Amino acid sequence: ALHHAPLVLGPACDGGYWLVGLTAAGQRQQRGRLFSGIGWGGSEGLQQTLQRAAALQWSPQLLRWQSDLDRIDDMAPWHGAA
Numbered sequence: 001a002l003h004h005a006p007l008v009l010g011p012a013c014d015g016g017y018w019l020v021g022l023t024a025a026g027q028r029q030q031r032g033r034l035f036s037g038i039g040w041g042g043s044e045g046l047q048q049t050l051q052r053a054a055a056l057q058w059s060p061q062l063l064r065w066q067s068d069l070d071r072i073d074d075m076a077p078w079h080g081a082a
Helices: 024-035 045-055 072-078
Strands: 007-011 017-022
Touching: 007 045, 017 045, 024 045
Parallel strands: none
Antiparallel strands: 007 017
């Protein structure tokens, strides 16, 4: 996916994300601006990151929506997934 977009996000059902992929060029240039001030652990993390990406004129690629891992109980849906 990073061959097609500077930023790849795996959106989580709780409003955050379960994966972040960033190209090397994007990481060097904009990592601080992209992630600074994001409400980590809240329900707005994905939306805030998408707004920042738009301000940087990036078109991120979104992967499939799924649950992320915030607590040990969150691992159940991931068990056995490959």
